[in-house]
Amino acid sequence: MRKKKIKPCHEQVLITDIGAEGKSLARVGEKVVFTDFALPGDVVDLQVTVSKKRYEEARVVHYHTLSPDRETPFCGHFGLCGGCRWQHLPYSLQLHYKHKQVADQLERIGKLSLPELRPILGSEETRFYRNKLEFSFTANRWITEVEMGLQEPELERRGLGFHVPGMFDKVFHVDQCWLQPEPSNKIRNFLYGYALNHALPFYHIRNGEGFLRSLIVRTSSLGEVMVILSFFREDMSLREKLLISLQREFPEITSLFYVINGKGNDTITDQETVLFSGKDHITEEMEGLRFRIGPKSFFQTNSRQALELYRCVRELAGLQGDEVVYDLYSGTGTIGLFLSRHCRKVVGLEYVREATEDAWVNARTNGRENVRFMAGDIRALLTPALLQEEGYPSVIITDPPRSGMHPDVVKAIVEAAPQKIVYVSCNPATQARDLALTIDDYQVSAVQPVDMFPHTHHVENIVLLVRKEDRRPNPHLQVPEADHQQ
Numbered sequence: 001m002r003k004k005k006i007k008p009c010h011e012q013v014l015i016t017d018i019g020a021e022g023k024s025l026a027r028v029g030e031k032v033v034f035t036d037f038a039l040p041g042d043v044v045d046l047q048v049t050v051s052k053k054r055y056e057e058a059r060v061v062h063y064h065t066l067s068p069d070r071e072t073p074f075c076g077h078f079g080l081c082g083g084c085r086w087q088h089l090p091y092s093l094q095l096h097y098k099h100k101q102v103a104d105q106l107e108r109i110g111k112l113s114l115p116e117l118r119p120i121l122g123s124e125e126t127r128f129y130r131n132k133l134e135f136s137f138t139a140n141r142w143i144t145e146v147e148m149g150l151q152e153p154e155l156e157r158r159g160l161g162f163h164v165p166g167m168f169d170k171v172f173h174v175d176q177c178w179l180q181p182e183p184s185n186k187i188r189n190f191l192y193g194y195a196l197n198h199a200l201p202f203y204h205i206r207n208g209e210g211f212l213r214s215l216i217v218r219t220s221s222l223g224e225v226m227v228i229l230s231f232f233r234e235d236m237s238l239r240e241k242l243l244i245s246l247q248r249e250f251p252e253i254t255s256l257f258y259v260i261n262g263k264g265n266d267t268i269t270d271q272e273t274v275l276f277s278g279k280d281h282i283t284e285e286m287e288g289l290r291f292r293i294g295p296k297s298f299f300q301t302n303s304r305q306a307l308e309l310y311r312c313v314r315e316l317a318g319l320q321g322d323e324v325v326y327d328l329y330s331g332t333g334t335i336g337l338f339l340s341r342h343c344r345k346v347v348g349l350e351y352v353r354e355a356t357e358d359a360w361v362n363a364r365t366n367g368r369e370n371v372r373f374m375a376g377d378i379r380a381l382l383t384p385a386l387l388q389e390e391g392y393p394s395v396i397i398t399d400p401p402r403s404g405m406h407p408d409v410v411k412a413i414v415e416a417a418p419q420k421i422v423y424v425s426c427n428p429a430t431q432a433r434d435l436a437l438t439i440d441d442y443q444v445s446a447v448q449p450v451d452m453f454p455h456t457h458h459v460e461n462i463v464l465l466v467r468k469e470d471r472r473p474n475p476h477l478q479v480p481e482a483d484h485q486q
Helices: 091-108 145-150 184-197 236-249 303-317 334-340 353-365 384-390 407-416 428-438
Strands: 009-014 024-028 031-035 043-051 055-065 132-138 159-163 171-173 212-219 225-231 255-260 274-278 282-286 289-293 324-328 345-350 371-375 395-398 420-425 442-450 460-467
Touching: 009 024, 009 055, 031 043, 091 428, 091 442, 132 171, 132 184, 159 184, 184 212, 184 225, 184 236, 225 236, 236 255, 236 274, 282 303, 289 334, 289 353, 303 334, 303 395, 303 420, 303 442, 303 460, 324 334, 324 407, 334 345, 334 353, 334 371, 334 395, 345 353, 345 384, 353 371, 395 407, 407 428, 420 428, 428 460
Parallel strands: 031 055, 225 255, 324 345, 324 395, 345 371, 395 420
Antiparallel strands: 009 043, 024 031, 043 055, 132 159, 132 212, 159 171, 212 225, 255 274, 282 289, 420 460, 442 460
């Protein structure tokens, strides 16, 4: 039998920087070593877990010296939860490393020539800033090392909380989460207590059995609350008693849904959501615009900072009132509707049909008649025929998912030849990859990082591309006569 190679342990290693994906890094000989929960200035012992030719991954097994920058984490689940992994880093330094991450990835991956980056726009709220959280019920929760050391005769194994990072079948119980305002914690704790008191079966992921499966809480700045409870199987008597009790305990819940989800994963996008009580949506408001949010709707999870993001997009687009704007990956129409008051026309393209339906509702709700939304593959939608029919764009806004844009979409954007492209991204690495395909025709005019998720390594970034003066000007910027008559 082949002997398993024992991986080394590096002693008294100085952490020197924070790199991509929020990983802390050190150098040991010729290798870079990546780890978590360490800060520049820490001196630690590192147990290697993954060893490659040029780098290693490791976990901290002992701290000899702590960085003078280190702060005490405010959450009791720090170190286990995959959410707020930068709580030990002062917020000013979080912004510093996010700003650095944007510059590094645009230059290293995109090989882009950049102007001086604008200062990163920090979030005014660094706790309780999320408007949506998802929790999972588990019949076999994760037991922490501290709990194991207590040697209690029998630990409560049922829990309601978050998945342990990298483990689809492991859920740890959450006592308090600092991400979403009340009544989020109160609702979760009430449901957990009710389920224990009434001996309701919790879902067992590996065995595929149980009753209570997942919980989604959505809130809005207008004080509305949506709760979506998922059950693995139907039991009308148990379900109705639970939902009625929840409704009585929290009259502030304005939308109460349930889902019967017997499939292999927790996602509800392909499941029927049944309205049990209240309205079928909650409402968010930005600068007088009202956005309808259903149980499956996508909406930026930091509403207050999303408004600042959209204001930055509007400023960089520099609209004068007569432009045709294309909004790619338009979702429920938030950016397009936000810009529609400042241009002649907005054409939104989105691949999720339900999101497009929400966008049309939002347009009607806000009385915006100069917008149009279409659903389908962006590659199939963004064609010369569409441009001829709807008008050639002077500005294109694109806000794709983390995976970025397909090369064919980037090609279609360049061929549409707008004067400006405003690229919004939640992943500067894929943004850099896409922007590299535009450098023959466009130059980067501005870069604006925006922090949407304090205490995480995630950063949103906006890049303004301006068509190079030596390129052939777009001959189609004059809007067809039909558009002048709208």
